[in-house]
Amino acid sequence: MAKLLKQVYIDKKTFIRIFKDNWSEYKRICKYRKVEDENVKRLIKCGDPKNGFIQLRCLSCGETKIIPFSCKSRLCPSCSRIHLQERIIKIKSIMIKGVGHRHVVLTTPKELWNYFRRDRYLLKVMGDAGAELIRDILKFYRKKEGIEPGIILVIQTSGRSLNFNPHLHLLITEGGLGKDNKWYSLSYIDQYLLGRKWKYFLLTRLRKYLPKNERTKRLIDKIFKEKRSFITYAKKEKKRKVDIVGYLIKYVVSPPISYQRIIEYKNGEITFRYQTREGAKNKIRKMNVSGFIYLLVQHIPEANQKMIHYYGLYTRARAKRMKTAVEKIIRSFNQQGWEEEQEKLLTEILSFPTTYRDRMKTSYNKDPCICPVCGDEMIIEKIVGPYGCIIFDLWKTDYFQEKTYQERKDAELLQKKEKEQEESPRFHQLLLPQLQK
Numbered sequence: 001m002a003k004l005l006k007q008v009y010i011d012k013k014t015f016i017r018i019f020k021d022n023w024s025e026y027k028r029i030c031k032y033r034k035v036e037d038e039n040v041k042r043l044i045k046c047g048d049p050k051n052g053f054i055q056l057r058c059l060s061c062g063e064t065k066i067i068p069f070s071c072k073s074r075l076c077p078s079c080s081r082i083h084l085q086e087r088i089i090k091i092k093s094i095m096i097k098g099v100g101h102r103h104v105v106l107t108t109p110k111e112l113w114n115y116f117r118r119d120r121y122l123l124k125v126m127g128d129a130g131a132e133l134i135r136d137i138l139k140f141y142r143k144k145e146g147i148e149p150g151i152i153l154v155i156q157t158s159g160r161s162l163n164f165n166p167h168l169h170l171l172i173t174e175g176g177l178g179k180d181n182k183w184y185s186l187s188y189i190d191q192y193l194l195g196r197k198w199k200y201f202l203l204t205r206l207r208k209y210l211p212k213n214e215r216t217k218r219l220i221d222k223i224f225k226e227k228r229s230f231i232t233y234a235k236k237e238k239k240r241k242v243d244i245v246g247y248l249i250k251y252v253v254s255p256p257i258s259y260q261r262i263i264e265y266k267n268g269e270i271t272f273r274y275q276t277r278e279g280a281k282n283k284i285r286k287m288n289v290s291g292f293i294y295l296l297v298q299h300i301p302e303a304n305q306k307m308i309h310y311y312g313l314y315t316r317a318r319a320k321r322m323k324t325a326v327e328k329i330i331r332s333f334n335q336q337g338w339e340e341e342q343e344k345l346l347t348e349i350l351s352f353p354t355t356y357r358d359r360m361k362t363s364y365n366k367d368p369c370i371c372p373v374c375g376d377e378m379i380i381e382k383i384v385g386p387y388g389c390i391i392f393d394l395w396k397t398d399y400f401q402e403k404t405y406q407e408r409k410d411a412e413l414l415q416k417k418e419k420e421q422e423e424s425p426r427f428h429q430l431l432l433p434q435l436q437k
C-alpha cells in the first residue's frame with residue numbers, strides 16, 4: 001500500500017534566501033534586465049520594516065507588533081496574494097452577465113520562443129494578433145456585417161515546467177453586438193479554422209517586428225509553408241466547473257512558482273515539482289540555483305508591459321457605457337441567466353474583504369490584530385512609510401494633542417461660566433435641593 005507522505009516544501013524565508021545568497025553571483029555570470037534586478041531586490045527586502053510597516057499595540061498588556069508592508073515584487077508568492085481577489089472582482093464586474101464566455105488558448109511554435117524572450121514588445125504584437133484574429137473569425141460568421149464581441153486577453157509567458165512559452169488566454173463573449181444593435185449569439189468556433197488563421201495572423205504581424213536577417217526570414221518562411229497549424233484550444237465548456245477568471249488572474253499576478261512546488265534548496269541546488277498537464281502526476285526536477293533563478297526571473301514582465309488587455313465591447317473607455325446597453329439587450333431574452341450571474345457577483349463583492357485585516361483573515365486564516373500575548377484586540381498605533389516617514393501616529397492625532405490656544409481659551413471661559421452659575425442664588429434654589437436628594 002502506498003504510504004501517504006506529507007508533502008515537503010520550503011517556507012518564505014528559504015525562498016528569499018535563494019535570491020539573497022545567489023543574486024550578486026547570478027548578475028556576474030548572466031545577462032539580466034533592469035526590471036529583474038528591481039524585483040529581486042524588492043523581494044530580498046520583503047518583510048523588512050525599512051520598506052514601511054504598520055505598528056499595532058495591545059491596550060491591555062502593552063504588547064506591540066509590526067506588520068511590514070507588502071514588497072510589491074513580482075516574484076513574491078506571499079505579497080502577490082494580497083491583491084488577487086481585488087483584481088478578480090474588478091474583471092468580473094466588467095464582464096457582461098447572462099452571456100457565455102468561451103475560453104480560447106492560442107499558442108506559439110517553439111522555434112519563436114527565444115525571439116519573444118529577447119524582445120518583450122513582441123508579446124504585445126502577439127496579443128494584438130490574437131484580438132484581431134477573433135474579430136476576423138466573428139466577421140467570417142456574420143459575413144460583411146461583423147459583430148463586436150467583448151474580449152479579455154491574458155498574455156502568459158510561463159509554461160508548466162517554468163520554461164518560456166508565450167501564449168494567450170482569451171475570454172470571449174459567445175456572440176456579439178451587431179451594427180443593428182441586436183445581439184448575435186455564436187457558440188460554434190471551428191478549431192481547424194482558428195488554428196490556420198492564428199498562424200497567418202501571428203506570423204504576418206510578427207514579421208514586421210522581427211529582426212531583419214536571413215536566418216529569421218528563412219525560419220518564418222519555413223513555418224509558413226509547413227502544413228501544421230498552430231495549436232489552439234477553444235472547447236465549449238458544458239457547465240463551468242472552475243472559476244476561469246480567478247484561475248487566469250491568479251496566473252497573471254502570481255509568480256510562476258509557489259512555495260509548495262519547491263521541495264528543497266540545498267548545496268546550491270533546487271529541487272522542484274511540476275505537472276506536464278492538469279491532473280497529471282508530479283515530475284521532479286533538480287537543477288543548479290542559477291538555472292532556477294533564470295527560469296523564474298525571465299517571466300517578470302517589463303514595467304510598462306500590461307499582461308491583461310481588453311478589446312471590443314470590453315475596451316476600457318467603452319466598457320461601462322456598452323455594458324449597460326448590451327445587458328439591456330441580453331436581459332430581453334435571458335433575464336434569468338443575467339440575474340443569476342449578477343447575484344453571484346454581488347455575493348462575491350459583498351463577502352470581499354476590503355481592509356488589510358480581513359484580507360489576512362481570508363488569505364491566511366489568521367487575524368493579524370489579535371495580541372499574541374493576551375489574545376485581546378490590538379489597535380493601530382503607527383503607520384510608517386518607506387525610509388521612516390510617518391503616515392499615521394495615534395499619539396499625534398488631535399485627540400492626544402495638546403489643546404490649541406483657542407481651545408484652551410474656550411475651556412477657561414466655560415469653566416468661569418459654570419463657576420458663576422454655581423455661585424448664583426438661582427442655581428442654588430433650583431438645583432441644590434435635587435442634588436442633595
Ligand SMILES: [Zn+2]
Pocket residue numbers: 043046047070071072073076078079080
Ligand atoms: Zn513580499
Ligand SMILES: [Zn+2]
Pocket residue numbers: 058059060061062063371372373374375376
Ligand atoms: Zn495583549
